[in-house]
Amino acid sequence: MVIPKIGFLFDVDGTLTYYRGNDSIVDLLIINDLEAIRKRKHPIGLITGRSVNWVRQIFFEHINQSLKEYIQIFGEFGLVVWHNGKKRKGRINSDTRKALTEIKKKIIDRICFDRDLETIVSYEAPQKRALWIEPKEIMLTFRTMPTFGLTIDVYQALIEPIIADYSDLLRLESNPYAADILPINANKKKGAETAIKKLDPEKKVKKWYAFGDSTSDRKMEEAKGSTVDFYLIPRGDTSKAHYIIQNLLIGRE
Ligand SMILES: [Mg+2]
Numbered sequence: 001m002v003i004p005k006i007g008f009l010f011d012v013d014g015t016l017t018y019y020r021g022n023d024s025i026v027d028l029l030i031i032n033d034l035e036a037i038r039k040r041k042h043p044i045g046l047i048t049g050r051s052v053n054w055v056r057q058i059f060f061e062h063i064n065q066s067l068k069e070y071i072q073i074f075g076e077f078g079l080v081v082w083h084n085g086k087k088r089k090g091r092i093n094s095d096t097r098k099a100l101t102e103i104k105k106k107i108i109d110r111i112c113f114d115r116d117l118e119t120i121v122s123y124e125a126p127q128k129r130a131l132w133i134e135p136k137e138i139m140l141t142f143r144t145m146p147t148f149g150l151t152i153d154v155y156q157a158l159i160e161p162i163i164a165d166y167s168d169l170l171r172l173e174s175n176p177y178a179a180d181i182l183p184i185n186a187n188k189k190k191g192a193e194t195a196i197k198k199l200d201p202e203k204k205v206k207k208w209y210a211f212g213d214s215t216s217d218r219k220m221e222e223a224k225g226s227t228v229d230f231y232l233i234p235r236g237d238t239s240k241a242h243y244i245i246q247n248l249l250i251g252r253e
Pocket of ligand 1: 012
């Protein structure tokens with residue numbers, strides 16, 4: 001049977017990784033699946049809130065050179081793209097850039113003042129109680145530290161009144177692991193559209209399969225001009241993604 005050309009779009013955290021505490025752990029079984037997709041020459045795009053740098057430094061630690069070169073990254077919800085070995089930052093207008101700078105300062109001041117915390121900017125979880133900021137190029141990510149009482153509920157309560165003043169420019173997206181602040185138009189639908197344009201400029205792909213573990217990932221199926229089937233993976237249940245990929249590769253939906 002000839003399998004028509006298909007393409008794959010993946011959220012990263014909780015879809016290709018599982019969680020231990022607030023640490024996202026790469027599942028090697030899934031890495032094998034990505035390798036199987038590469039061997040069949042189906043395109044692969046990561047549509048993630050993570051930065052391009054995080055994916056390349058941390059996630060890519062576990063994969064071989066050919067896969068590293070094959071997988072294209074649509075980081076920060078597609079705002080920063082890693083394609084064919086080059087990084088490109090999307091343009092955001094000066095009002096949005098200014099709003100991001102202002103809100104970052106306001107949130108840090110607020111959380112650090114209320115909770116008497118210092119700020120730590122790192123990919124790795126601080127070993128002490130602190131305001132943990134994950135490095136990003138455009139968006140802002142405040143990581144939760146539930147063992148120190150810094151849960152997503154606490155962040156939401158602090159951030160929502162501040163972001164209300166910027167609601168025409170910025171939005172807050174939360175999950176148990178992080179509060180993300182991003183330009184209002186950046187989302188997984190836009191990320192998927194950017195990815196599909198780059199990965200399949202000649203429109204040879206008949207159908208795209210998108211995988212994600214949260215409802216915001218489902219927006220990938222709304223990508224304009226393409227057929228995208230979305231699979232919701234129970235957060236961190238990488239064996240489910242593995243099973244679906246195996247089936248898709250033999251032409252079973
Ligand atoms: Mg996820």
